Structures are given as structure tokens and as C-alpha cells.
Amino acid sequence: MPQVLVLADHAEGRAKKTTLELLAAARRLGEPAAVVVSATGPSAQLKEELACHGATRIYAVESADADDHLVTPTVGALELAAREASPVAVLVPATVEGNEVAARLAVRLDAGLLLDAVDLDASGTATHIVFGGSYTVTSRATHGTPVISVRPGAFEPEEQMTQAVEQPLTLPSVDPAGSARVIERRPAPAGDRPALAEASVVVSGGRGVAGPEGFKVVEQLADALGGAVGASRAAVDAGYYPHQYQVGQTGTSVSPQLYIALGISGAIQHLAGMQTSKTIIAVNKDPEAPIFNIADLAVVGDLFSVAPQLTEEVTRRKG
Amino acid sequence: MNIVVLVKQVPDTSAERTLTEGEYGHFTLDREALDPVLDEINERAVEEALRLKETIGAQVTVVTMGPEPAADALRKALAMGADAGIHVCDEALRGSDVPTTARVLAAAVRAVEDVDLVLAGNAATDGRAGAVPAAVADLLGLPQLTQVRELEISDGQVRAERVTEDGEATLQASLPSLVSVTEKINEPRYPSFKGIMAAKKKPIRTLDLDDVFPDADSQRFVTARSQVAQAVPRPPRAAGTRCDDDGSAGRRIAEHLMAQKLL
Ligand SMILES: Cc1cc2nc3c(=O)[nH]c(=O)nc-3n(C[C@H](O)[C@H](O)[C@H](O)COP(=O)(O)OP(=O)(O)OC[C@H]3O[C@@H](n4cnc5c(N)ncnc54)[C@H](O)[C@@H]3O)c2cc1C
Ligand SMILES: Nc1ncnc2c1ncn2[C@@H]1O[C@H](COP(=O)(O)O)[C@@H](O)[C@H]1O
Numbered sequence: 001m002p003q004v005l006v007l008a009d010h011a012e013g014r015a016k017k018t019t020l021e022l023l024a025a026a027r028r029l030g031e032p033a034a035v036v037v038s039a040t041g042p043s044a045q046l047k048e049e050l051a052c053h054g055a056t057r058i059y060a061v062e063s064a065d066a067d068d069h070l071v072t073p074t075v076g077a078l079e080l081a082a083r084e085a086s087p088v089a090v091l092v093p094a095t096v097e098g099n100e101v102a103a104r105l106a107v108r109l110d111a112g113l114l115l116d117a118v119d120l121d122a123s124g125t126a127t128h129i130v131f132g133g134s135y136t137v138t139s140r141a142t143h144g145t146p147v148i149s150v151r152p153g154a155f156e157p158e159e160q161m162t163q164a165v166e167q168p169l170t171l172p173s174v175d176p177a178g179s180a181r182v183i184e185r186r187p188a189p190a191g192d193r194p195a196l197a198e199a200s201v202v203v204s205g206g207r208g209v210a211g212p213e214g215f216k217v218v219e220q221l222a223d224a225l226g227g228a229v230g231a232s233r234a235a236v237d238a239g240y241y242p243h244q245y246q247v248g249q250t251g252t253s254v255s256p257q258l259y260i261a262l263g264i265s266g267a268i269q270h271l272a273g274m275q276t277s278k279t280i281i282a283v284n285k286d287p288e289a290p291i292f293n294i295a296d297l298a299v300v301g302d303l304f305s306v307a308p309q310l311t312e313e314v315t316r317r318k319g
Numbered sequence: 320m321n322i323v324v325l326v327k328q329v330p331d332t333s334a335e336r337t338l339t340e341g342e343y344g345h346f347t348l349d350r351e352a353l354d355p356v357l358d359e360i361n362e363r364a365v366e367e368a369l370r371l372k373e374t375i376g377a378q379v380t381v382v383t384m385g386p387e388p389a390a391d392a393l394r395k396a397l398a399m400g401a402d403a404g405i406h407v408c409d410e411a412l413r414g415s416d417v418p419t420t421a422r423v424l425a426a427a428v429r430a431v432e433d434v435d436l437v438l439a440g441n442a443a444t445d446g447r448a449g450a451v452p453a454a455v456a457d458l459l460g461l462p463q464l465t466q467v468r469e470l471e472i473s474d475g476q477v478r479a480e481r482v483t484e485d486g487e488a489t490l491q492a493s494l495p496s497l498v499s500v501t502e503k504i505n506e507p508r509y510p511s512f513k514g515i516m517a518a519k520k521k522p523i524r525t526l527d528l529d530d531v532f533p534d535a536d537s538q539r540f541v542t543a544r545s546q547v548a549q550a551v552p553r554p555p556r557a558a559g560t561r562c563d564d565d566g567s568a569g570r571r572i573a574e575h576l577m578a579q580k581l582l
Contacts, residue, residue: 070462070463070464070465070481070488070490071453071463072463075457095483095484095485096449096466096483096484096485097483097485099448099449099450099453100449100450100452100453100463100465101453102450103417103418103421103448103450103451103453103454103457104453104454104456104457106417106418106454106544107418107421107422107454107457107458108457110418110544111418111544112416112544112545113416113417113418113450113544113545114545115417115448115450116448125548129553130446133553134552134553134555135550135551135552135553136550136551136553137547137549137550137551138547138548138549138550139545139546139547139548140545140546140548141544141545142543142544142545142546143541143544143545144544146545175460176493177460177462177493178460178461178462179462179463179492180462180463180464180477180479180490180491180492180496181490181491181492182488182489182490183478183488183489183490183491184488184489185486185487185488186486186487186488187485187486188484188485188486188487195484196484197484201581225582243468243482243503244482244484244486249444250360250442250444250502252484257581258576258581275556276553279579279581280556281572281575283568287563292558292561293556293558294556294558295558295559296559296560297559297560297562297572297575298558298559298560298561298562299562299563299564299568299571299572300561300562300563300564301563301564301568302564305564305566305568305569306564306568306569306572307569308569309567309568309569309570310568310569310570310572310573311569312569313569313570313572313573314573314576314582317573317577317582318582
């Protein structure tokens with residue numbers, strides 16, 4: 001079976017969830033082979049996690065620059081492994097950084113680039129949801145080894161025991177004139193809430209929340225439901241909530257089982273990032289708010305009385 | 320210092336977007352049906368260049384690849400205060416994918432002498448791949464400082480604050496470098512009346528495929544290494560149940576969640 005290269009993102013010696021999802025996606029196309037880029041080599045735990053999720057081969061790329069240079073060591077490692085393995089495809093996560101890695105790799109391999117796939121079939125055809133959920137599109141590479149970024153959460157990790165063969169590769173040091181140095185990394189605080197893009201429940205607040213204190217009401221409901229907190233751009237721009245929580249066209253796209261919009265009018269740019277959610281519930285004072293046109297349950301009311309009551313009900317019914 | 324800003328004309332996002340089926344089953348965005356505008360994120364990239372021009376002095380060239388009307392996007396940037404424009408325009412480039420777009424833009428940047436800084440938006444509104452700037456950096460061999468919400472340049476050094484879903488990072492590189500900015504970097508200025516008048520006299524060079532790739536065999540030029548096989552509109556969402564809060568809407572929602580097995 002042909003190999004499918006998977007970029008194995010890891011943190012603190014463990015595979016990220018997206019890595020395990022990519023291994024599951026890779027099995028649609030061939031035999032998954034993980035590419036691990038690190039300064040010290042893969043940890044025993046990481047190797048075991050990869051082997052338990054179907055990786056038959058691990059390209060362990062050692063690079064002294066892996067931690068303190070942006071993107072280029074990863075691209076170099078994937079290029080090296082791709083030239084070694086002649087894979088049928090290379091998969092990376094469709095995160096901001098993953099898409100950057102994919103673009104550079106596709107240029108180097110002179111290959112087709114398929115971004116943000118939500119599904120893949122055995123022939124390498126990818127499915128995408130574009131224009132904020134208004135179209136489903138399928139595409140395939142017509143040139144070279146397809147480089148595909150896969151949307152986090154689109155595949156479920158699958159356990160599959162394998163014997164993973166480890167193959168070390170050495171990356172030449174990066175050219176400092178062609179790479180940015182990472183002086184400091186400040187990872188997003190993990191907190192107790194799920195990551196926005198992967199959460200099955202998202203509760204978002206808009207300008208109607210009226211201030212940073214108002215977001216307590218949004219957070220309490222999110223916590224009662226075990227969900228993530230999101231915000232509209234107006235709420236972010238007004239300084240009510242940090243920008244990494246922005247949902248929409250220029251923020252994160254989410255597609256949870258349940259999306260609750262509190263005090264959000266429903267501008268097209270906001271809808272673009274959430275209208276593929278399974279169930280949408282909106283609370284807004286304005287009966288004409290456009291968000292109501294796509295809500296499964298539209299509640300005309302004040303979020304400061306509706307949301308706390310809902311939080312209390314959820315807590316009571318769960319408890 | 321020489322700054323090149325990559326700008327793109329996009330359909331106004333407040334309108335609905337449709338895909339049309341063209342020759343050979345290629346699907347492309349129906350651009351004609353929409354009001355084209357300079358992408359908002361690129362106004363911010365131009366703004367950042369103009370701020371550098373005002374503080375440390377710079378010649379600002381704006382570059383776009385796109386059909387004829389895309390020249391309007393260049394004019395808008397010139398009206399804001401940029402000095403010159405380059406418009407790569409060729410029928411053969413219609414339907415270009417990310418690698419081809421990046422190759423063309425990289426070649427256009429090379430046509431400007433001694434470039435110190437390439438600025439771009441972090442992602443385009445009409446595809447939001449966020450992939451072109453990284454690919455251009457790769458092709459030009461420049462350090463990539465992308466997704467930047469704060470930029471500082473002094474003594475030939477670039478320092479930038481990067482924001483992604485993974486968190487924040489402080490980046491550093493020497494000039495020449497490529498930087499892509501996020502919508503949080505600044506508030507773009509409006510062109511003044513004087514600026515709009517002045518823009519009419521500023522130079523725009525129009526280049527075709529042969530100009531950017533003199534050695535390429537234009538017959539065999541690859542515009543796309545991937546193909547859209549099928550595009551299906553998703554059914555629009557219908558409005559569901561509606562209720563006015565009579566003091567019990569919170570409980571009403573909880574019941575709805577129970578009924579949908581979401582609780
Ligand atoms: C290029 C571009 C990109 C953009 N990208 C994004 C994006 O990624 N994400 C995004 O969200 N926006 C984006 N926008 C902005 C978008 O157009 C809207 O301006 C924004 O979504 C509005 O946010 P909002 O609904 O919170 O604010 P508003 O439109 O001001 O709506 C606030 C709502 O709160 C309601 N309200 C007030 N008080 C209460 C109360 N006590 N109880 C209940 N309801 C109340 C009001 O009736 C109103 O409907 C973008 C715009 C552009 C041009
Ligand atoms: N056709 C183009 N002409 C000029 N700049 C472009 C073009 N396409 C993309 N860019 C630049 O790359 C950025 C990100 O675009 P994208 O990678 O397509 O999301 C844009 O904001 C522009 O700065």
C-alpha cells in the first residue's frame with residue numbers, strides 16, 4: 001500500500017488530537033506514515049500514540065531549529081520525507097499554521113493544494129464547505145502529490161494497532177536570512193473550556209452583551225453546557241472579549257451541535273462562521289434581527305434575563 | 320526603504336456569492352455579479368505601509384493580480400497614499416490556484432528593485448485560505464512573519480506579534496522580510512479628495528504573463544494543479560420556532576434542548 005504522510009503535531013511529548021484525526025483520514029488513502037519534527041526526537045509516548053492510531057512508519061526528523069523558527073523547519077521536514085517516501089498525499093491540519101505549511105510545501109513539490117477538507121475519499125477527492133457554508137465543493141489534485149489540509153474535528157481518531165517502523169532523517173539547519181525566529185511563544189491558555197473550533201457547544205456573545213462584565217453571563221451558560229465561548233467582531237472590537245474568540249468570516253469557523261447567539265444581530269460575516277452549526281438558538285431584543293432567519297429557536301427577549309434562567313435550568317436538569 | 324503591498328480585489332462580502340460552471344467543468348466564483356472592492360484586510364496592509372512611510376520613509380508599491388477591474392483596487396490604494404502600482408493581468412491567469420498566484424506575485428515583487436518589505440493581508444475574504452503570503456515568502460526566500468497584529472521596524476530588524484488559534488508568538492527577522500497583517504493591526508484611513516485626485520496621476524504598470532515569466536511557454540503554463548469537480552449549493556437554513564420572552568423563555572429553551580437530546 002502506498003504511504004500517506006501525516007504531519008504529527010505534538011506538544012509536551014504527546015500527539016495533538018488533530019494528529020490522531022489526520023491518521024484516521026490518511027487511512028482512507030493508504031498507509032499512514034507520521035512525520036515528527038522536533039529538536040530532540042519523538043518521545044516514547046508520542047511514538048506509542050502514533051502506532052496505536054495506525055501509523056506504520058514514523059519519519060523522525062531532528063532539527064535543532066524546530067522550536068525557534070517559524071514554519072520553515074516543518075516545511076523542510078515534510079519535503080524531505082516526501083522525497084524519501086513518494087507518498088500519494090501529504091496531510092496537515094487546516095489550522096492557520098497548517099495552511100501556511102501546506103502552501104509552501106505545495107509550491108516546493110509543484111503539487112495540487114487542497115485546503116480545509118472536511119472529507120476525503122479513496123481516490124483523493126476532497127470535500128470542502130465554502131463561502132460560509134453556502135456551497136459544498138469537491139476537488140482533486142491534477143498535478144503532483146496532493147497536499148491536503150484537513151479541518152480539525154472533521155474526522156474522529158480511530159484506534160488501530162500497528163508496528164511503527166522508525167526512520168530518522170536529518171534536516172539541514174535553516175538559513176537565518178530566510179526564516180523568522182520565534183523569540184517567545186505564549187500558547188493560548190488551555191483553561192477548562194473546550195477549544196472553540198472543536199467544541200460541540202458554543203455560546204457566543206455580541207455587542208448586546210454590553211461590556212466585559214456582561215460576558216460572565218455568556219461564560220456561565222457555556223460552562224453549564226460544557227461548551228466554548230465565542231464572540232462577534234463587534235464585541236471583540238469593543239474590547240468585551242479577547243480576539244482569539246471571534247467567530248465568523250475573519251475569525252474562527254465553528255460547526256458545533258449547538259450554537260447559542262446572545263445579543264448578536266447576525267451580520268453575513270458572522271453567519272459565515274457559524275451557519276453550518278447543527279442547532280442554532282438566538283436571543284435578541286430586536287424582533288427584526290437577521291440572526292432569527294437562520295435560528296431553529298428564536299427568542300425575542302433580553303439576554304440578561306433569558307440566559308441566566310437557562311443556565312439555572314441546565315444546571316438543575318443536569319444535577 | 321521599498322515596500323510592496325500585495326492587494327486583492329474581492330467581491331463585497333455583504334452580497335451573496337455564487338459559483339458558476341465554466342468551460343471544461345471548472346467552477347469559478349461569479350465575480351461579475353458582485354460589487355468588487357479592495358479587500359478590507361488589504362486596506363489595513365496599505366495603511367501599515369503608509370505609517371512606515373510617514374515614520375521612517377518609504378516608497379510604497381501596490382501589486383495585484385486580477386482581471387481588468389482589479390486596477391480599481393490599485394487606484395484606491397494609491398488614493399490612500401501609495402506611490403505606484405503594478406497590475407498583473409492576463410486572460411491565461413484566470414482560475415489560478417494558490418501556487419500559481421504566489422509564483423506570479425513573487426515574480427511581480429522581483430520586478431520592483433531592492434524590496435525591503437512585502438506586506439499582505441493574512442487571508443482573503445473570498446477564499447480565506449491564508450496561504451498565498453506563506454507561498455510568496457517561500458518563493459522569494461524571505462522570512463515569513465504572518466498573522467501579525469503588531470509590527471515594529473527599526474535598524475533593519477522586524478519584530479512582530481503573531482496571533483493564531485494556538486496562541487501568540489513574538490517573531491523577529493532581518494529585512495528583507497514578508498509580513499501579513501490581521502484585521503486588528505490598525506484602522507485604515509479614508510482616501511482624501513486630494514488623494515483621489517493625486518491617484519489619477521500616479522503610475523500603474525500593467526504586466527502580462529510574458530512580462531512576468533519571459534521564459535515560460537505560455538501554451539503550457541499551468542494555472543491550476545487542482546480542479547473543482549462539483550459544486551452544490553447547500554440548502555438555505557429555514558427559520559424555526561419563534562417566541563417572545565414572557566419571563567419563562569430560559570425554561571422554554573431548556574425544554575427545546577431536552578427534546579433535541581442536546582441536554
Ligand atoms: C470584512 C469584514 C469581516 C468581518 N468579519 C466578521 C467576523 O469574523 N465575525 C463577526 O462577528 N463579524 C464580522 N464582521 C462584522 C459584522 O459585519 C458585524 O458588524 C458584526 O458581526 C456585528 O456584531 P454584533 O452582532 O455583536 O453587533 P450588532 O450588529 O451591533 O448587534 C447587537 C445586537 O444585540 C442586540 N441586543 C442589544 N442588547 C441586547 C440585550 N440586552 N438582549 C438581547 N439582545 C440585545 C441588538 O438588538 C442587536 O441585534 C466583519 C465585517 C467586515 C466588513
Ligand atoms: N490575486 C492576488 N493579488 C494580490 N495579492 C493577493 C492575491 N491573492 C492573495 N493576495 C495576498 O495574499 C493575502 C492572503 O490571501 P489568501 O492567501 O488568498 O487568503 C491577501 O490579503 C493579499 O495580500
